[in-house]
Amino acid sequence: MASIKDVARQAGVAISTVSKVLNGYEGVSESTKDKVNAAIEALNYTPNAVAAALSSKQFGRVALLLKLEETVGCVDEINLQYLSGAIHRAKELKLDVVTLFFSMVADMGLDELTSYLKAQSVEGIIAYGMNEEDEFLRELIASGAFKIVLVDAPYHDRNTSSVWIDQKNAQYEIAKKTILGNESCTKVLYIAGDKKSFVTGERIAGMKKLAEELALELTIEYGDFSEKKARELTFSYADRMDVFVCASDLMAIGAMRALMELDVFHPVCGFDGIPLMSYAGKQMNTVRQDFYGVSAAAVEEVDRLLHLEEGRNVVLGYELVRMRYQDIVE
Amino acid sequence: MASIKDVARQAGVAISTVSKVLNGYEGVSESTKDKVNAAIEALNYTPNAVAAALSSKQFGRVALLLKLEETVGCVDEINLQYLSGAIHRAKELKLDVVTLFFSMVADMGLDELTSYLKAQSVEGIIAYGMNEEDEFLRELIASGAFKIVLVDAPYHDRNTSSVWIDQKNAQYEIAKKTILGNESCTKVLYIAGDKKSFVTGERIAGMKKLAEELALELTIEYGDFSEKKARELTFSYADRMDVFVCASDLMAIGAMRALMELDVFHPVCGFDGIPLMSYAGKQMNTVRQDFYGVSAAAVEEVDRLLHLEEGRNVVLGYELVRMRYQDIVE
DNA sequence: CTGTTAGCGCTTTCAG
């Protein structure tokens, strides 16, 4: 591998000059810049990122902290989209990413985790799906040792930003669309997610707003993002409700299945917009979240935090869709 | 962050001595070793991996090269298990992993890709699900620039190993179990995967062996791992066959659905053993592949290759299972 | 057994 020294020699300039053009610093004449670039080209030179990191003490490394739920395989698609979005954007921003799973760090203490990450030279962390119970993440934030971006959790400070879509409004809109799209829907069962997830509260707020606006009779139950629970809830509420609004597609499938078994029709709507729904064999309204885009935005945000000390909330858009479920996967 | 220098000072020894105990080299007396360890403890010191890598020119970094099929979300679970297995094992072996997707590198030339990876100080690559069409991977192997482990592709040389389960025998056994477990199954439709995947040929070989042994009438069709195609094939062969052996769970679901629609019963078996099957609402035999374990083994193998120049084929075990599909996800 | 020393490849002052 050619090194910066080779490039310098080839171009007939000093190493520091090469470094300057490499990093796009000003104060290099066009002519030398050209010479350097020619040399880089000729030698097929790629800077050694490790050496650069050591020298500059800027590692630009961010850890992606993912939660792998063993029980529900259907969220894997979401996680993979998160990963894909983050990794692609990180490549563009020339950030280095490492993927970690909660299970790897859950049993570490704060000190151990901190030095583990520091040793890996990570400076930033993107945490997906943190919830109220994740005490250690809270400590990590409080320690201020890292720049952190929380996806789907509402907190920000100097070193911490949050990135998510407007859950409240999305839930409001998809429910509204579903309810107004069908006649005489006043009694609404809202099957919420799990109590500890931050998104749950936001979405409930959206439903309450809608209930007030349309004078609905709103009943709220927690389905814990479980198809089974949603199914059971639907069974027990089927004869008392007009419409079933669910906080996830998976729960919406559970609700639909219950209604099909009972052989009654009620509108159902979901949330997430993942192709998992292909297996349900029906159509329904849902909110398509751009997990890839959210994750890419999180990387941008962590990049920003790496340079500025100024966390913030980033709220992204979403899309209301009517999913056309193929019954069969092609 | 404390550096090796601080540790040396604290322990009253030279930095090279600290380095030696850090790396477990011999030739350090117990007493100084203790002093050094005490200093490390006291200062809560963690070695800087970047500096170590630069200095030793051993980066121990391996890239995981994954293929994300946009069309079929159901393989996401497999990919995530691959990732999880690799990342966990890599942590234990103190290897550094980066996750890459084929889509990120597909449009690069060999030189570009090589220098991209070299710049990232990648020394080893684990490629998942490479198939015959992946020309550039073939070139990468030929270039000899990296230590490569292929998962589910049968090739090895000095710098390349392969890791997979015994596809032929697994297919043989699961089909045998299914066929012998039901009466008078002689006409067998084998719905294979896609022609370009290496596993396809292996599995077909297993079926041929079985057909010979049990004097079966074996018909082979390619379902391309598509639920839809498997379903169509099943429709058209339903009245001519006794049993439907499929090269993936997803195709097995397609076959089962077709049979259910036709309201006839024939035994069906699948391959993979992923919970996706939960959605089918039936039971069937399948081969449970331990994707996590395969991936962990691949990391071990790349670690071995990093030290030895001696690729090989690693064949792992599998399990025949009868999946109990919950119809509902809890 | 222990310490001294020369780098790894790059960034970054600071003179010229």
Add this chain to the structure above:
DNA sequence: CTGAAAGCGCTAACAG
């Protein structure tokens, strides 16, 4: 505008 030189934190000969 350009170049010389001092490290970043660590490893690895090589002396002692």
